[in-house]
Amino acid sequence: MSRNVTRKSFLGSMAALGALGLAACGGTSTSGGSDSGGSGGAGAVEQVFNFNLGSEPPTANSLQATDLFSYYLIRPTFCGLTRLDEDNNVEPDIAEGWDVSDDLLTYTFYLRDAKWSNGDPVTSNDYLFAWSKLLDPEYGAPYSYIFYDIEGAAEYNMGEADVSALGISAPDDKTLEVKLVNPIPYFTFLCTQPMFFPIQQKFFEDCEAQGENTYASDPDKILSNGPFMIDTWEHNSKIVLKKNPNYWDVDNIKLETVNLLEVADNNTNYNMFTAGELDIASLTSGDLEDRAKEAGYDIRHTSTGATYYILLKLDSGPLANANFRKALAYAIDRQSLITNVLRSSSQPALSFTSPDILTSDGQEFHDLVGDCFKDADVEGAKAAMETALKELGLSEPPTLDILIADDDEDRTKAAAFQETWKQTLGVECNISALPRKARLEKMHNGDYQVAFSAWGPDYDDPMTYLEMFMSNSSMNETGYENAEFDELMEDAKTTTDQAKRTDDMVQAEKTLMSDMPIIPLYFAYNDMAVSNKVEGFYSKIFQGENYIHAEKIA
Amino acid sequence: MLKYIAKRFGYSILTLWVLITVTFFLMHLLPGDPFVGDKPLSDSVKAAIYARYGLDQPVYIQYLRYMQNVLHGDLGSSLIYSGQSVTNMISAAFPYSADLALRSLTFAIPTGMLIGIMAALHRGGPWDTTALVITALGVSIPSFVLASILQYYLGVVFSSWTLANWGFRAFPISGWGTPQQAILPCFILGFSNLAEIIRMTRSSLLEVSGQDYIRTAKAKGLSERKIVWRHILRNSLCPIITILGPLIASCLTGSFIIESIFNIPGVGKFMIMGVETSDYMVTAGSTIFYGVLIVGANFIVDMLYMVIDPNIRLYDDKEA
Numbered sequence: 036m037s038r039n040v041t042r043k044s045f046l047g048s049m050a051a052l053g054a055l056g057l058a059a060c061g062g063t064s065t066s067g068g069s070d071s072g073g074s075g076g077a078g079a080v081e082q083v084f085n086f087n088l089g090s091e092p093p094t095a096n097s098l099q100a101t102d103l104f105s106y107y108l109i110r111p112t113f114c115g116l117t118r119l120d121e122d123n124n125v126e127p128d129i130a131e132g133w134d135v136s137d138d139l140l141t142y143t144f145y146l147r148d149a150k151w152s153n154g155d156p157v158t159s160n161d162y163l164f165a166w167s168k169l170l171d172p173e174y175g176a177p178y179s180y181i182f183y184d185i186e187g188a189a190e191y192n193m194g195e196a197d198v199s200a201l202g203i204s205a206p207d208d209k210t211l212e213v214k215l216v217n218p219i220p221y222f223t224f225l226c227t228q229p230m231f232f233p234i235q236q237k238f239f240e241d242c243e244a245q246g247e248n249t250y251a252s253d254p255d256k257i258l259s260n261g262p263f264m265i266d267t268w269e270h271n272s273k274i275v276l277k278k279n280p281n282y283w284d285v286d287n288i289k290l291e292t293v294n295l296l297e298v299a300d301n302n303t304n305y306n307m308f309t310a311g312e313l314d315i316a317s318l319t320s321g322d323l324e325d326r327a328k329e330a331g332y333d334i335r336h337t338s339t340g341a342t343y344y345i346l347l348k349l350d351s352g353p354l355a356n357a358n359f360r361k362a363l364a365y366a367i368d369r370q371s372l373i374t375n376v377l378r379s380s381s382q383p384a385l386s387f388t389s390p391d392i393l394t395s396d397g398q399e400f401h402d403l404v405g406d407c408f409k410d411a412d413v414e415g416a417k418a419a420m421e422t423a424l425k426e427l428g429l430s431e432p433p434t435l436d437i438l439i440a441d442d443d444e445d446r447t448k449a450a451a452f453q454e455t456w457k458q459t460l461g462v463e464c465n466i467s468a469l470p471r472k473a474r475l476e477k478m479h480n481g482d483y484q485v486a487f488s489a490w491g492p493d494y495d496d497p498m499t500y501l502e503m504f505m506s507n508s509s510m511n512e513t514g515y516e517n518a519e520f521d522e523l524m525e526d527a528k529t530t531t532d533q534a535k536r537t538d539d540m541v542q543a544e545k546t547l548m549s550d551m552p553i554i555p556l557y558f559a560y561n562d563m564a565v566s567n568k569v570e571g572f573y574s575k576i577f578q579g580e581n582y583i584h585a586e587k588i589a
Numbered sequence: 590m591l592k593y594i595a596k597r598f599g600y601s602i603l604t605l606w607v608l609i610t611v612t613f614f615l616m617h618l619l620p621g622d623p624f625v626g627d628k629p630l631s632d633s634v635k636a637a638i639y640a641r642y643g644l645d646q647p648v649y650i651q652y653l654r655y656m657q658n659v660l661h662g663d664l665g666s667s668l669i670y671s672g673q674s675v676t677n678m679i680s681a682a683f684p685y686s687a688d689l690a691l692r693s694l695t696f697a698i699p700t701g702m703l704i705g706i707m708a709a710l711h712r713g714g715p716w717d718t719t720a721l722v723i724t725a726l727g728v729s730i731p732s733f734v735l736a737s738i739l740q741y742y743l744g745v746v747f748s749s750w751t752l753a754n755w756g757f758r759a760f761p762i763s764g765w766g767t768p769q770q771a772i773l774p775c776f777i778l779g780f781s782n783l784a785e786i787i788r789m790t791r792s793s794l795l796e797v798s799g800q801d802y803i804r805t806a807k808a809k810g811l812s813e814r815k816i817v818w819r820h821i822l823r824n825s826l827c828p829i830i831t832i833l834g835p836l837i838a839s840c841l842t843g844s845f846i847i848e849s850i851f852n853i854p855g856v857g858k859f860m861i862m863g864v865e866t867s868d869y870m871v872t873a874g875s876t877i878f879y880g881v882l883i884v885g886a887n888f889i890v891d892m893l894y895m896v897i898d899p900n901i902r903l904y905d906d907k908e909a
Contacts, residue, residue, distance in 0.1 A: 094671035101626055175637025177630055193633050247641065252672030270673060271682060272854035298763065298852045302737060306745050306762045472621030472867045479629040509629055 080587045082291040084569070085313045086580070087298045091271045096251035097232040098169045098176045103579070106229055107295065111276060111583055112259040113232040116144050116162065116211070117223050123495060123577055125223045129157055129233070129260070129283070130211075139218035139531055144211040149283040151235055152259040159205035161233035161260075166203055168239070169230060178230040180509075181493060184222070186214040218531045220395035221496045227577070228494070233260065262288045262583050272297060289571075289586040305564075314569050314587075315580060318562040321378025332564040336380040339561055340389045340576035341491040342500070343381075345452075345554040349514045351484045353433045357550055359423035361408075361416075364554040366459040367452065368411035373557055376451050377444075380562050383410050384555035386548055388500045391576050392492060394540070396533040400497045403541045407548035413459055420460045432461045438483040441468040445487060478512055488512075489559070495577065497540045498527065504547055515552035590895070597891045601884045608880045609873070613655060616869050617648050623668040623867040642668055655873070664874035669866045675874035679856055683841075683878075685765055686848070686855035690840035692771055693779035698833070701783045705790025709798070710817065720787050727784025736777050736850045743773065763852035774851040778844055782836060789832055793825040800824075826897050834890035838883040 092104040100109055116130035130144040149157040166185075169176040172194040183189040186202025202214030215222060225231055234250075238258045242250035251257050254265040262284070263276040276293040279285065298304045301319045308316035309330065318324040318334070327334055345363075353359045369383035382390070385408055390401035409415060420432065427433075437452070439445035449466045456462040464485075469477065478486050492499040503510035505524050506517070520543055527539035548555075563580075565572060571585040624630065624638050639645040643654065658665060664675035708720035740762060748758040761770045797803065798821055806816050843857030856875065863872030 093669050096671060099671055172633055173637050175634045175641065177626060177634060179634060248672035300850050303763050303850055303852055306740060309745060310762055470621055470865065472625045475625045476621050509631060
């Protein structure tokens with residue numbers, strides 16, 4: 036949902052961070068070991084799915100969650116008004132249906148008869164409450180900005196208006212009405228995402244009365260309305276999910292139990308997979324992928340939707356010059372970086388928005404934009420550098436500072452660029468490595484020259500990638516400002532003509548790439564091996580690893 | 590004697606106070622705030638979160654509040670893991686680390702001392718060679734290498750073979766709870782300590798053996814056994830006990846690497862996790878926890894000195 040979203044990079048940093056878990060408690064062995072390894076004989080197959088989270092989820096509270104691990108816990112235990120099918124089409128979930136006004140500004144959702152895990156009915160107030168709480172300025176929910184297209188949301192969240200200004204209302208228990216300020220075509224898509232999930236007001240307030248952050252801290256402090264509910268949560272060790280008998284669509288759920296383990300070590304994770312103790316193995320390195328290939332496992336490569344790129348601080352010396360930035364971009368050999376350095380199945384990025392993203396009129400955005408430059412274009416890079424030096428009035432290429440996170444992946448990437456830029460362009464680089472949070476703080480403060488970043492989409496629309504480069508965006512860390520770009524984006528935001536909207540955004544991305552405030556590197560893919568005892572499992576952008584409708588077979 | 594105990598105890602408390610205070614202020618000096626995410630937070634959101642955790646107060650007020658809570662045994666709540674108290678996190682994980690540590694030391698201490706003693710008594714013999722080989726291996730092979738190798742060859746390759754032929758897995762890959770699961774991690778954690786114990790025992794024994802009073806004992810015609818048990822062993826215990834205190838304490842605080850590779854939910858990761866995520870509460874809490882263990886172990890060692898080393902009693906009485 037945000038930067039650095041891929042499982043790979045998360046696991047990479049978390050391995051160093053050292054979250055770990057599983058194992059046993061109170062004398063019970065939890066590792067599948069001899070019993071599960073050899074079973075699978077006569078009779079029905081036990082519907083138990085074993086999945087490794089890799090780390091302890093920081094929270095199960097949909098109002099506070101921002102990270103992959105928390106979503107791993109929230110997605111299977113809650114459901115929103117709408118949900119995504121296997122092809123990421125929006126379909127009804129708790130909302131049986133909805134009406135949209137002609138100006139695309141008013142949505143009326145009609146809720147079906149659904150229950151919470153304690154038997155209480157799910158009502159429109161559960162959504163109204165969760166959304167208002169998330170926007171409560173005193174609550175400080177990090178994802179509040181994603182609601183800003185709702186009437187009054189930005190004003191209420193920034194303390195400029197009170198809660199009555201919010202354009203969300205519940206005329207009765209089964210109807211929810213939402214008024215928007217912009218005709219965004221992806222509102223029903225947003226409703227599939229965890230921050231839009233409901234919370235029962237009474238339950239939440241009862242929990243919080245026992246102390247701040249008590250809601251969702253343990254299984255008896257969570258009320259679920261999703262396919263599964265949390266049965267046990269041994270913190271920093273293991274979480275067990277059980278099928279929720281009160282889930283409205285429970286007939287289509289085959290798994291009875293899901294064991295979520297917290298194995299931090301990548302090799303251990305893979306070894307456990309080969310022994311049948313895990314059903315999915317994340318292949319976080321080229322070596323593991325080689326081992327999995329050799330063993331003949333079902334290997335899947337799935338796009339995460341994240342674009343990895345180099346962030347440039349435009350007001351910083353030579354980086355203010357567009358030709359200088361282009362020279363840096365053209366010189367990089369992305370294919371070689373992916374095959375030789377990262378050893379993954381990621382794809383070279385020669386534009387910014389991920390190829391998986393569709394426009395609101397159903398076209399493949401990436402195809403409309405096309406490649407904006409050539410990969411490893413040494414000649415082009417040299418020519419651009421020559422022009423840049425003339426424009427800058429320099430006789431020698433300047434030196435750059437690269438800010439990286441203190442981990443192996445960043446170090447190898449930085450060394451690769453250092454080498455390429457020196458060889459091709461004669462540009463020297465100094466590398467400074469900082470702990471993750473210290474590095475992010477510097478980037479947010481604009482205190483860097485060259486840094487690595489990644490962007491994962493919040494919803495299925497190019498807007499989620501391009502919006503952050505508008506000059507008034509708080510996420511714009513490059514200092515990029517282009518009136519033409521801003522105007523195209525503003526147009527795209529306000530028009531109800533979807534063809535024009537698409538065209539505006541195509542032009543905007545082309546403008547962005549010709550200004551090159553960022554250097555796209557690659558579209559990140561996840562590589563994983565899937566057990567042949569599992570059916571119906573898939574991994575998909577916006578959904579992550581989805582086992583909700585999976586089934587264990589003999 | 591009481592004065593000696595009181596003095597040691599006073600020093601221990603002072604050490605802990607200095608440790609907590611220095612850690613608290615150093616942490617706040619580090620760059621990187623706990624709530625910095627991949628996306629920049631708006632100012633109003635940031636202010637609300639800071640107020641919720643009391644981070645909007647001046648640091649000295651936060652310090653006074655923290656000290657007050659610590660004295661009541663409350664280490665605060667994690668800033669990253671919502672609703673989790675640091676005391677609970679540590680107390681849930683500590684039994685695993687303690688179990689692992691005690692089992693591995695039960696293997697390492699007697700084995701190490703035995704090999705060390707035999708090596709010193711029979712210099713140049715097969716015991717000495719064994720000691721040399723184990724010491725060299727124990728010091729030169731990092732535990733993560735040994736752990737990965739043994740996990741793969743015993744846990745994966747050999748165990749698949751036993752599963753196919755005998756119907757069970759000889760060594761589980763990871764986890765904690767059954768005796769089988771304990772074998773590999775305890776052996777590996779014990780192995781690196783074994784080398785240190787052998788080395789200390791051997792050199793300490795050799796040093797004592799060369800002392801004048803041993804020669805005197807021999808000249809008096811005491812039996813070999815008596816000389817070894819009464820004079821050499823007892824006098825060489827001091828340096829060994831000196832390293833055992835901190836060694837036990839450091840094992841109890843959890844081995845990050847072993848716990849991570851064998852997926853044991855112990856305390857080893859908290860310190861690293863706390864620093865990496867700027868979770869002040871987890872960092873400070875685990876520092877205090879480590880501090881209490883290490884200072885406590887040293888205090889016990891000081892007390893043991895009184896039993897085994899009469900010099901300390903005499904010196905203290907004279908000074909008094």
